[in-house]
Amino acid sequence: MAPSADNILAYTHLGEDAACWMTEVRHEDYIRHETDPSPWMGMPGFRLETVFFDAMHIVWLGTARVLLASCLGVWHRMGILGHDSFDRNLKTFSVEMKDTCREHKYFGPESMLKMITVCLWTLYDAVKLLDSCGLILSESEAEEAHGKFCKHLKLWQLLAAECLSRNWKCFRCKPKLHYLLHLSRHMRRTKLNLMIIGAVWAEESFLGKLKRVGIRCHAANLMSRLYARVLLLLSLRFRRSRE
Numbered sequence: 178m179a180p181s182a183d184n185i186l187a188y189t190h191l192g193e194d195a196a197c198w199m200t201e202v203r204h205e206d207y208i209r210h211e212t213d214p215s216p217w218m219g220m221p222g223f224r225l226e227t228v229f230f231d232a233m234h235i236v237w238l239g240t241a242r243v244l245l246a247s248c249l250g251v252w253h254r255m256g257i258l259g260h261d262s263f264d265r266n267l268k269t270f271s272v273e274m275k276d277t278c279r280e281h282k283y284f285g286p287e288s289m290l291k292m293i294t295v296c297l298w299t300l301y302d303a304v305k306l307l308d309s310c311g312l313i314l315s316e317s318e319a320e321e322a323h324g325k326f327c328k329h330l331k332l333w334q335l336l337a338a339e340c341l342s343r344n345w346k347c348f349r350c351k352p353k354l355h356y357l358l359h360l361s362r363h364m365r366r367t368k369l370n371l372m373i374i375g376a377v378w379a380e381e382s383f384l385g386k387l388k389r390v391g392i393r394c395h396a397a398n399l400m401s402r403l404y405a406r407v408l409l410l411l412s413l414r415f416r417r418s419r420e
Contacts (some may be wrong), residue, residue, distance in 0.1 A: 189334070189337075189354075191331070191354060191355065191358050193332045193360070195318075197355070198362075199414040202225070203225075204224045204226060205227040207225060207259070216414075216415040216418050216419070218307075218418065219414060219415065219417065219418025219419075220414060220418075226363060228382065230360075230371055230374060232360065232371055232372050235353050235356045235357050235360060236300075236304070236354075236357065236372075239350065239351070239353035239356075239357075240353050240354055240357055241300075243348075243349065243351060244296070244297070244333075244348075246347075247336070247347035247348045247349075248293055248297065249342075250345065250346075250347045251289065251293060251345065251347055251348075253338070254345060255290070257290075263392055269290075287380060291341055292332050292335055292336055292339070293332075293336065295328070295332050296332035296333055296336060299325045299326075299328045299329040299332065300325075300326075300329045302325050303322050303325035303326050303329065304372065306318065306321060306322050306325070307322055307364075307370055307372040307373070308372065308373075310370050311370065311373075312369070312370050312373055312374065313368055313369065313370065314364065314368045314369070314370050315368070316368070317363055318364060319365045319368050322361070322364060322365075323361045323362065323365040326357065326358065326361040327361070329359070330354060330357065330358055332346060333350070333354060334350065336348040337349060337350050
């Protein structure tokens with residue numbers, strides 16, 4: 178779905194005047210005024226803001242995958258990665274990236290390549306900044322990271338519109354772009370470094386190890402029994418939250 182400047186209600190509209198920013202609700206206000214709250218409110222420790230604390234799936238396994246695939250698709254269509262030497266050029270890009278970029282400096286009239294460069298660099302710069310910071314950000318660090326994320330998303334929207342005009346299925350605006358901006362705004366407001374707090378690498382790795390052990394021991398019915406127990410536990414907690 179391409180961004181629309183006229184439709185401020187679309188999730189693809191990521192500007193500061195988007196309607197979603199005028200309807201943000203704090204967790205405390207939701208609890209105080211909602212007459213029929215979500216059953217998730219009965220889960221211990223749950224807060225509305227915590228749905229954004231998942232930088233791994235929002236960025237690395239979300240928007241970054243679309244970004245890299247879109248870059249490769251555009252470079253291929255524009256002849257930077259040739260048809261007959263695609264694998265060789267891609268390997269060169271991966272192994273000798275700095276030398277390749279120094280040798281092939283694309284500063285021509287093609288504005289799309291410049292936009293891709295800025296889109297890639299701003300995301301890299303924001304993540305690099307947050308990786309070097311602690312759990313609590315300073316005012317300047319939070320503002321700088323938020324500004325870079327906003328520029329990255331703005332360039333993404335411009336690239337989406339350009340690809341749409343060329344009938345290229347690249348740089349599509351996914352809902353996780355919207356989540357990324359929510360995450361960035363939350364970091365700017367709370368000064369919490371969600372790239373560290375929200376990165377669940379260790380938890381995902383631990384779950385993967387448990388899964389491998391379980392499959393080796395109970396390969397036949399492990400997943401069905403696991404899902405049945407999870408559903409039973411959730412149903413009990415939801416029922417208690419309604420009582």
